[in-house]
Amino acid sequence: MVSLEQFHAACAAINKTPDDEKRAAIDASAETPLFIVAGPGTGKTTCIVLRILKLIFVDGIAPSGILATTFTRKAAAELRSRVLGWGYQIQGELQKDGILAPHEREWVSRRDLNRVVTGTVDSICEAVLRDFREAGQQPPVLIDEFVAGTLMLRAGLFEDERHKDADLDAFLKKIAGSSGWGFNVGRKANLLQQIWDRRYQDQVNWDAFVKKGPKAERVARGVVGEAIAAYAGELQEREVVDFALLEHEVFTRLRAGKLGEFTRQLKVVLVDEYQDTNLLQESLYFELARACGGALTVVGDDDQSLYRFRGAAVVLFRDFSKRFKKVFKSSPKTVFLKTNYRSTRNVVSFSNRYARLDAGFQSERVACKPELVTPRTAEHGLPVLGLFRDDREELAKDLAKVVRDVFRGSGYRLPSGEVIKASAADADVGDCALLCSSPREYSTGGKERLPLLLRQELRAPAQKAKRIELFNPRGQDLTEIPLVRRFGGVLLECIDPKAEVQGSSESKLFSDVVEVFTEWREATAELSGHKDLVAYVKAWRSRKAPRGLVWPRSVSALELLYGLVHFFPELYDDPEGQVYLEVFTRQLQASQMVGTFDGDIVEDAKDNRTWKSKRELLRDFLGPIASGAVKVNEDLMELFPRDRLSVLSVHQAKGLEFPFVIVDVGSDFKTNSASQRFKRFPDKGGPAHALEDLLWEYTTLGKPARKPRDRAFDDLYRQFFVAVSRPQQVLLLAGLNASLPGGRIPNVATGSRRTGANGWAPIPFVKI
DNA sequence: CTCGATTGAGTTTTT
């Protein structure tokens, strides 16, 4: 073991010197339970990583005894890479001459950092069930959201014709809060799915919920119970689990003491992003903590909780001290990280003021939470800017001009005369991000949204050097992207010429998938001028090998895919194209895992194997892409290209920072339309709030005291707090004039308070 | 100021 001083000297040597507030958390003894409340930009991950390393080197805890979880896969990967990266460096420093005695040096060198357990809760649960199962037990097969949705549709709704049940309809409609538009079976299945998830996540006393509701609802609740039981039966029959069941299963086994082999080695549990934890996860963590004498560290920020729709309950974070004490009879040590090293003074003070804007929001925050402060050396930076125009087109045009002037021109002049100009040697448009509540380029009604208009404007200049491209792979439906359609179409033509499999009713493809397939095939017409490609496809269609060779009995689809990629340079040259290619290769890998042909196209008349192998590819590989079930996920986009302007949802931007951030505070709001109040100035709660009201009275949390509308407001303040605290240097708010204070439309993002008092008075910004 | 015609929007986010 090494001393604390030696450890911190090694940290300093690799340029990681934590400030005093972080030291309070890092240096706490291994047994100390910690409640770390860390505002944006305060170095929360740094703090966790250094604490983990301190536990290993100073307290001598075996790496395999440390369990660290976070909320997203991306964050988990980041955490792991830092533990290993910094850990190896510190390990190296400690082994330098003259620091340690030989036997200690030897001890340090033997610490196997790779054995620290990191991951998302779900990935860890999956691993636990796989690695610590009882004799004869099968490892669980985890199904994704799409498969779960299909099963809910089939077993939950269509079985016994529950989809026609009027009581169920009325009940679900009430939760959806909709007047009926867009309320179809898909939506119903989705709502049932959410109830199912919450049954476990919120640990609902299900019997009580089904039997003890108000009289008028009892029949409907009974039907919900049946639907969900049918879904559960389906999962059991197929021997698969979904996310909710996975965590539940681990919890039940833990409780029953069946995972002793796993818990015995555990010494410390650390949880990042704890503000997005649900009740089941809390129970899970407490159960694990019990196994290591209460050595639980949680880190998070209540103001950045964005995942209520997925079951997150902020109270669990806000009241962590109380809740922990109730179970463990001792209070955790509370540490506030309040020094923001990310942003300029102006941005930090803006964030602080935004968090304090609404009086009703304050009671939902952690008690006695200090404001963010900046280190003495921080610059004031530019004032917060606001760009507001009458319509979307004008807004896009002027935004494009700002971006172009700053990154490709001689700078943008502010009214004060100050000039914004990206001056760093390696500065590029990649330093700029547009944050929206949704990155979609078209609205559901097919109208062009700001990201699309901005894309067009940035591309517009005649001078090539002034043109800027957008990076927004999540902005369009995968199935609508011309490149994806052509590539998918060619794959289809090669795998299934003449649509024999696609057209056969026996292949049991969903009708909407078949429709998309047909469109994809039609899209290949645009490629007719491409001679080499046409010849390649023709050979595939006729299954004729070049002269002197025979067509192989079996070809892997992956080989076909890479063969075709050569004809689609965008798939490897263009950053968005690369992301799309990755979607195809990943889905192919996924289909290889579930299928029986290992992703091969076989030529074998016996048992209809040729047909079956093709069907498998259509169903498991291309089908999910065509149905829209496959989305571009976050970990595909770790790197934002340096020469593009990135568009992100606020959710995606969480945990990230950019020198220049544009926040879309209302490019969609032209009128005070009731249908979009939920993302601006809600008059009622949404489905997530309705579900809490419906189910929490049957849980240990109890019926929520606050009204759904108030919780909806809290959620919006949190969302914009996250957005506004991303920039390092420049924060630019963009929207339509209608959203300006004094404009026609109340909007939380531009300073409306829930009481109706509107105005940026306490939060000044400079109009440009 | 009132009535009728015109315009806008459809819920967002994801392990």
Added chain:
DNA sequence: CTCAATCGAG
């Protein structure tokens, strides 16, 4: 396709 906000005519 339906509901509601907003605009313009009178």
